[in-house]
Amino acid sequence: MAFSIDYARRMYADRGPVGFVRSMHSLLGLRNAKGIKHRDAEGRPVLESQTIRPDSVSLKALATAIFGEQNIERRLSCPAPQIAELEGDVLEAGNDIVPGNFADITAYNETVAGLLEVKILEAYNRPEFLAPQLATNIPSNKVQEKFIGVSTPADAAQERKPGQQHPRAQLTERYVTTPITKNRANAVDVTREAVMFDLTRQVMEHAELVSQTLALRKEYLMLDVVLGISNSYTYDGTSYYTYVASGGNWVNVVNNDLTDWTCLDTDYVLFSKMVDQETGQPISVDARDLLVMPGRRALMDKILSDTQVRQGAAASTTVVGQPLGYGKNPISGQWGTPLVSQYAYKRLVDAASDSVTDGLIEKINTQNGYSWSAAQKAAYASGIWLAGNFKKAFVYVENLPLTITRAAPTSYEMADRGLVFSMFIDEMGIPAIREPRYVIRNQGFAATTANW
Numbered sequence: 265m266a267f268s269i270d271y272a273r274r275m276y277a278d279r280g281p282v283g284f285v286r287s288m289h290s291l292l293g294l295r296n297a298k299g300i301k302h303r304d305a306e307g308r309p310v311l312e313s314q315t316i317r318p319d320s321v322s323l324k325a326l327a328t329a330i331f332g333e334q335n336i337e338r339r340l341s342c343p344a345p346q347i348a349e350l351e352g353d354v355l356e357a358g359n360d361i362v363p364g365n366f367a368d369i370t371a372y373n374e375t376v377a378g379l380l381e382v383k384i385l386e387a388y389n390r391p392e393f394l395a396p397q398l399a400t401n402i403p404s405n406k407v408q409e410k411f412i413g414v415s416t417p418a419d420a421a422q423e424r425k426p427g428q429q430h431p432r433a434q435l436t437e438r439y440v441t442t443p444i445t446k447n448r449a450n451a452v453d454v455t456r457e458a459v460m461f462d463l464t465r466q467v468m469e470h471a472e473l474v475s476q477t478l479a480l481r482k483e484y485l486m487l488d489v490v491l492g493i494s495n496s497y498t499y500d501g502t503s504y505y506t507y508v509a510s511g512g513n514w515v516n517v518v519n520n521d522l523t524d525w526t527c528l529d530t531d532y533v534l535f536s537k538m539v540d541q542e543t544g545q546p547i548s549v550d551a552r553d554l555l556v557m558p559g560r561r562a563l564m565d566k567i568l569s570d571t572q573v574r575q576g577a578a579a580s581t582t583v584v585g586q587p588l589g590y591g592k593n594p595i596s597g598q599w600g601t602p603l604v605s606q607y608a609y610k611r612l613v614d615a616a617s618d619s620v621t622d623g624l625i626e627k628i629n630t631q632n633g634y635s636w637s638a639a640q641k642a643a644y645a646s647g648i649w650l651a652g653n654f655k656k657a658f659v660y661v662e663n664l665p666l667t668i669t670r671a672a673p674t675s676y677e678m679a680d681r682g683l684v685f686s687m688f689i690d691e692m693g694i695p696a697i698r699e700p701r702y703v704i705r706n707q708g709f710a711a712t713t714a715n716w
Contacts, residue, residue, distance in 0.1 A: 267321045272329035281371035284330075289378045291315040306401065308665045311385055318379035323454075324462035330372050339369055340456045340684055373685045377670040380452060380471045380687050387475035388666055394603050395479075395486040398555075399658035399695060409442045409661050411698060438542065441498045442696035445663050448481050449690030450474045456682045471687070478666070478691055480607070487608050489695040490555070490650065490658060492517075492705055493615045497697040506697050507705045513541040514701050521708035522560055522649055525567055525595045531651045531704050538701040549702055553654045554602040557609045559646040564602045568595065599651075612645035647708025657702035664692035 276284045289295040293314035295302065302312045324336070331339045402409065424430060452471045457463070488494035492507040507517040515537070520530050535549040556564045570593045667690055673683040 267316055267325070269325045269329045272326060276330055276371070281367040285371050285374045285378070288375045292318060292378050292382050294378050294381060306403065306665070309381075309385060309668070311382060314382075318382045319465070319468055321379055321464070322462055323376060323459045323464045323467065326375060327372060327459050330368050337456070337460065339372075340459060341678065373670065373672065376454060377685070377687060379468070380454075381668050383468050383471040384452075384475040384668055384687070384689055385666075387472040388479045390476075390479065392606070393479050393483045394555075394605050394607075395483050395660065395695075397603060398486055398490050398654045399660040400655040400698075402659045402661050403665075404445070404661045404663055406445075406661075407663070408444050409696070410439050411442075411659075412437065412439045438500055440696075440698055441501075442659070442661050443496045443694050445661055445692055445694040447664070447690060447692040448478055449688065450477055451689070452687040453681070454684045454686070456684055459684060475689060478689060482691065482693075483607050484611060486658075486660065486695045487605065487611050489697060490654070490703075491608060491611060491615075491648070493611055496695075497700055504700070506700045508700075514538060516700060516703060517705045517707065519708075520706040521647060522556070522563060522567070522706065525570070525573060525593060527706070528567070528595050528599065528651065531706065534704055535652070547701055549653060550656075551652045551702075551704075552598070552600045553650075553652055553703075554599055555608065555650040555654070556602050556604055557612070557646045557648060558604055558606050559609075560649060561602065561604045564649070568593075568599055568602070571596070608648075609645050612648055613641050616641040616644050643708075649706045649708075650703055651706065652703030654703060657697065657699055658695060659698045660693055660695050662691075662693035664690065666691045 272284075275287060279287060286295065286297070286299045289299070290297055291314070293302070293311040294309070296312075302310050304310045327336045327340070452467075452474050454467060458467050485494075489496060489506070492505070495503070495505045497504045497506050504512070508515055509517045515534065518530065518534060520527050531551065535551055536546070538547045538549060539545060540547055554564065572590055573593055575589050575591070669688045671686045671688060673681070673685060677683055
């Protein structure tokens, strides 16, 4: 639908401030026809089908339609009261309660806030941000969670003879504690100049960038945990590395360059060896998730989509009687669509540039005089790929989902800064490891002296 001054003016005259804002929010995909916000199963705001795009709505044209051409500057200089948003009612009480021109001003502010909210939600939920797919979201009202559970049952069932009491199985309690949650926030200011000079595109782009700063920070925090750059796993009060190459209670990092289907089979074998650290009983890992770097996306797609595989001697061999066979792809249908992340690649390159070694992510050890070239860092980062069940391995403890709040400035702020209103966005949470045995980190480029 094309947005125009005449269309907006007619709709405002016909429906009044409340009806106009409801209609605009509905056309933008924020609310239904009754003014109720669209939300997902966990209560987060989401966008439904859109009839108009926020980029097509001029801030000045909107102001002209509501205030009239001659009244824009005067109305925008008049601070509107802060009106609490109620579910179902965009304006608190309707036309007869809001005095004088405050109805027009509030209707304008709420409509522009809706435009910005759409841009914020779209930017925050861009598909290249993988954090929601890498962890189970855990809503929480605590700054630090303590997940209490029991270990895998041991083989402890005993024979009971007639007349004997039933043996009692003893369950071993265990707990995992998460890091302390953190709040991240940003803001968008809409000035009178932005409306008067119709800087719609700049305002919308700014809203997108502000939203992306929050999404990107969350993405990097999540990837640092998933990749093993940040190690925050605390089990029964003891801290551990997420990925362990040998010894310890599990092994989930292996030098396994991605070449063909046998690389995924190597991970299957390693998963089959995962056991509960209290009872020693096997852990069932439903491994279907994959994370690869951009440079290996095409190769992983080929490995998963091959319809046939060949096993036997290479064509150049002269060995007589070498067995050769063709068969269906042994891993066909067993893995989901691989996740690909340029942000993960960047974090791995940055980690390879770190001068502190943790013996795990295999950073540069400057104390021994080693130094990687840019090509070596790129090779190291490209060769990392992960397999497992990410949402069983990782969680995101969320105190506050993405929250968008409109604040009307005071008269002093308006005069001093020329503000129409401000949009505050923030979220609060922290990524954590719940069970490292559910994921394997594969390395294609070993950080050894041979690679320097």
